[in-house]
Amino acid sequence: MSLPDWVEPVARYMFQEGLRGTLRIAVISVVASTVIGVALGTLLTTRFWPTRTLIRFYVEVWRGLPIIVTLFMIFFLGPVIGNQLEFDPFTAATIGLTLWGSAQVAEATRGAVQSIPREQHEAASALGFGWVGRHVYVILPQALRRLIPPLVSLLVGIILNSTLAQVIGANELLESAERSVERLAAPPPSGIFEIHAIEIYGAVMVVFFLICFPLTRLAAYLERKLVA
Amino acid sequence: MRKLIAVTVIVAVAAAAVTALGTARTAESGPASSVAQNAKRKLPALPSNIKQRKRFLIGVKCDAPPFGYINVRGENAGFDVEIARWFSRFAFGRENRVSFVCTPTPAREPSLTTGRVDMVIATFTYTRDRDTRIDFSRAYYQATGRLLVKNDSPISSLADLRGRTVVTTSGSIYDRWVRRCFPDTKLIVTDNFTNAAIAFNQGRADTLMWDDTVLVGIAAADRNTKLTNDTFLAGPYGIGIRQGNTALVRWVNSRLELMRKRDRFMTLLRNNVPARFVAGFSRNILRPRATFGYPPASAPSPETVCP
Amino acid sequence: MILAVTYDLWSYVSENWEPLLRGLGRTLLVSGIAIVGAFVIGAVLGAARAHRVPVVSQLAAVYVEVVRNTPILVQIFFLYFGLADPIGPWPGIKLDIFTVAWLSVMIWGGAFNTENFRAGFEAVPHRFREAGLALGFSRTATFFNITLPIGGRIALPSSINTYIAVLKNTALLYVISYEELTTVALQVNALTLETAETFTVLAVVYLTLVWSLSIAIRQLESRLALPEER
Numbered sequence: 001m002s003l004p005d006w007v008e009p010v011a012r013y014m015f016q017e018g019l020r021g022t023l024r025i026a027v028i029s030v031v032a033s034t035v036i037g038v039a040l041g042t043l044l045t046t047r048f049w050p051t052r053t054l055i056r057f058y059v060e061v062w063r064g065l066p067i068i069v070t071l072f073m074i075f076f077l078g079p080v081i082g083n084q085l086e087f088d089p090f091t092a093a094t095i096g097l098t099l100w101g102s103a104q105v106a107e108a109t110r111g112a113v114q115s116i117p118r119e120q121h122e123a124a125s126a127l128g129f130g131w132v133g134r135h136v137y138v139i140l141p142q143a144l145r146r147l148i149p150p151l152v153s154l155l156v157g158i159i160l161n162s163t164l165a166q167v168i169g170a171n172e173l174l175e176s177a178e179r180s181v182e183r184l185a186a187p188p189p190s191g192i193f194e195i196h197a198i199e200i201y202g203a204v205m206v207v208f209f210l211i212c213f214p215l216t217r218l219a220a221y222l223e224r225k226l227v228a
Numbered sequence: 229m230r231k232l233i234a235v236t237v238i239v240a241v242a243a244a245a246v247t248a249l250g251t252a253r254t255a256e257s258g259p260a261s262s263v264a265q266n267a268k269r270k271l272p273a274l275p276s277n278i279k280q281r282k283r284f285l286i287g288v289k290c291d292a293p294p295f296g297y298i299n300v301r302g303e304n305a306g307f308d309v310e311i312a313r314w315f316s317r318f319a320f321g322r323e324n325r326v327s328f329v330c331t332p333t334p335a336r337e338p339s340l341t342t343g344r345v346d347m348v349i350a351t352f353t354y355t356r357d358r359d360t361r362i363d364f365s366r367a368y369y370q371a372t373g374r375l376l377v378k379n380d381s382p383i384s385s386l387a388d389l390r391g392r393t394v395v396t397t398s399g400s401i402y403d404r405w406v407r408r409c410f411p412d413t414k415l416i417v418t419d420n421f422t423n424a425a426i427a428f429n430q431g432r433a434d435t436l437m438w439d440d441t442v443l444v445g446i447a448a449a450d451r452n453t454k455l456t457n458d459t460f461l462a463g464p465y466g467i468g469i470r471q472g473n474t475a476l477v478r479w480v481n482s483r484l485e486l487m488r489k490r491d492r493f494m495t496l497l498r499n500n501v502p503a504r505f506v507a508g509f510s511r512n513i514l515r516p517r518a519t520f521g522y523p524p525a526s527a528p529s530p531e532t533v534c535p
Numbered sequence: 536m537i538l539a540v541t542y543d544l545w546s547y548v549s550e551n552w553e554p555l556l557r558g559l560g561r562t563l564l565v566s567g568i569a570i571v572g573a574f575v576i577g578a579v580l581g582a583a584r585a586h587r588v589p590v591v592s593q594l595a596a597v598y599v600e601v602v603r604n605t606p607i608l609v610q611i612f613f614l615y616f617g618l619a620d621p622i623g624p625w626p627g628i629k630l631d632i633f634t635v636a637w638l639s640v641m642i643w644g645g646a647f648n649t650e651n652f653r654a655g656f657e658a659v660p661h662r663f664r665e666a667g668l669a670l671g672f673s674r675t676a677t678f679f680n681i682t683l684p685i686g687g688r689i690a691l692p693s694s695i696n697t698y699i700a701v702l703k704n705t706a707l708l709y710v711i712s713y714e715e716l717t718t719v720a721l722q723v724n725a726l727t728l729e730t731a732e733t734f735t736v737l738a739v740v741y742l743t744l745v746w747s748l749s750i751a752i753r754q755l756e757s758r759l760a761l762p763e764e765r
Binding site: 060061064065066067068069072073076077080081156160161163164166167174197198201202204205208209212213216 | 600601603604605606607608609610612613616617620622703704705706707709710717721724730731734737738741742745746749
């Protein structure tokens with residue numbers, strides 16, 4: 001069975017432009033979320049309450065807002081506030097996903113750090129480590145093990161939520177699918193006057209499933225192995 | 229008498245100086261004939277920031293055939309996109325000195341006000357309201373609204389819309405017009421045109437309201453549908469430019485005029501519209517013998533005028 | 536700064552409160568229906584999964600994995616347009632936009648909730664169930680009297696997170712232009728162009744909703760906590 005003619009250019013455009021866009025947003029967001037989130041989450045365990053309160057506010061705001069609202073705010077409100085804050089759709093999407101992701105990671109890190117027994121803190125202090133040294137050299141290496149399953153889940157969450165970037169015009173997989181559907185649906189010479197929305201969006205679902213399902217399974221497996 | 233001689237001498241010297249400067253500049257700019265040079269010098273110059281950058285940054289639609297879309301090879305294509313390439317040829321001699329930025333409807337104005345693009349050629353309908361925030365070039369395309377219905381539809385004109393359902397794209401002038409003028413009509417809006425077409429095909433709406441450029445093609449290709457005879461919301465497209473950038477507005481208008489005189493828009497139409505509609509749509513474009521502009525400032529905005 | 540010059544929250548709210556309030560009402564309505572539905576789906580399918588009921592368990596697993604690993608935007612599209620498309624023997628089911636609105640977030644929430652409840656039920660210590668059976672309860676009675684109440688409470692924190700996520704996901708109904716809060720706010724923004732005010736209102740409303748729901752439910756959670764955990 002051979003595929004219809006229209007499939008090949010559409011598939012090429014979706015994979016070369018769309019999927020690349022999705023992965024670019026996802027990878028940068030996950031890395032930034034992890035770095036920022038781990039730092040913030042560790043700071044959440046400090047006894048100094050102003051820091052704790054500030055970070056708690058950050059976490060609750062970016063976890064409380066729907067991600068789509070965050071994206072719209074960054075994209076449309078940014079330029080209104082200041083000329084420097086004018087972002088292209090990719091950057092705006094990455095920033096928005098990072099804000100959300102870092103809030104999630106911060107919360108998970110807090111839980112992980114707080115689950116380390118007190119004896120570790122006491123032993124480290126006895127050895128002469130200060131607060132920062134204690135956390136960096138003793139607590140975090142242990143806590144990070146417990147963080148790996150949620151981090152994998154976060155990766156899945158960010159990959160799936162990167163589709164929200166479509167509403168501000170970033171060219172990720174869903175947007176490239178939509179552009180292809182529009183082109184095909186137009187009468188010649190632009191397109192072929194056939195609506196293939198179901199097939200194309202179905203392909204999008206399959207691609208996301210093929211990427212995310214193994215990662216979700218991995219997270220479950222790691223949860224059993226590393227945390228139990 | 230002495231005064232008269234003095235004045236004559238001064239005027240003569242001034243005239244000589246001006247001529248000398250003029251011919252000197254002509255001599256500097258190359259072997260082209262001075263007549264052609266004089267004619268070209270009358271065309272407005274390209275603003276310096278674009279000249280320095282040696283590229284245009286132009287916002288276009290990427291999901292709106294036949295005006296702006298991504299073609300089979302993954303490149304920007306369409307009527308608006310080809311105008312952009314002509315501008316590139318006019319300014320830099322080559323058609324690839326343009327970087328296209330995809331500007332879907334909600335991003336068109338912000339892209340201008342923040343300076344992300346030099347201009348927006350993206351089915352941008354002129355409205356007086358928009359004119360208060362950005363500048364428009366002269367009109368370059370005249371689209372009209374039409375109604376697409378199934379062949380056996382009971383709707384034969386706008387008057388029959390009462391109690392029925394219309395589908396169109398969200399945020400369009402049709403969206404605002406129907407909300408304002410047809411309170412008895414149910415309205416469905418979708419976020420892109422193909423979804424509106426799908427909604428119409430699935431019978432979720434009795435009629436699809438949109439630009440003639442696209443609907444005529446659909447009515448012709450789909451034997452089960454036809455257009456009613458109504459035409460409404462004649463909306464001239466203009467090129468959006470940041471407010472206050474009069475140098476660029478002048479440059480764009482002059483080049484559009486050049487294209488009109490050389491009937492370039494006809495070629496663009498032929499490239500983007502099925503052959504059998506070219507004659508019909510030739511009334512929508514600028515031709516050597518046909519020109520159109522925006523409605524006068526005293527006329528109310530079309531989407532506020534109810535039939 | 537443009538912001539300082541033209542920011543006028545009070546007049547924005549007083550001029551536009553009507554459509555915004557209607558939008559908020561729709562958000563709450565759709566969320567409410569979806570949360571109740573997600574609870575039911577989660578409890579039923581979670582129980583099926585935990586008890587390894589044949590056929591149902593496998594089908595539920597497929598449902599959960601597909602919904603959890605695909606973007607919700609595409610799920611919304613398929614519910615609205617995909618189901619309605621007649622393909623071969625499938626006649627096409629045309630759902631109206633309100634149905635798609637609550638159904639899509641309910642299906643999404645139900646998938647996550649199934650996992651929450653499954654984990655909750657599986658975490659009920661064996662000895663409780665054995666005690667129930669020893670006391671003469673039938674399998675079903677054991678479930679309803681022992682596993683469900685206890686497992687449900689164990690699952691409560693993660694369920695809460697899912698319900699709050701359902702509320703937030705109603706904002707995505709923007710893409711089918713269902714006039715919930717976000718869609719309405721963006722329409723108002725397109726007409727008035729008061730971007731700063733629009734997003735202030737939007738952010739404040741969502742955060743208030745989410746935070747108060749969060750606090751209220753955590754109060755409930757501490758009331759309902761199992762004695763051992765109190």
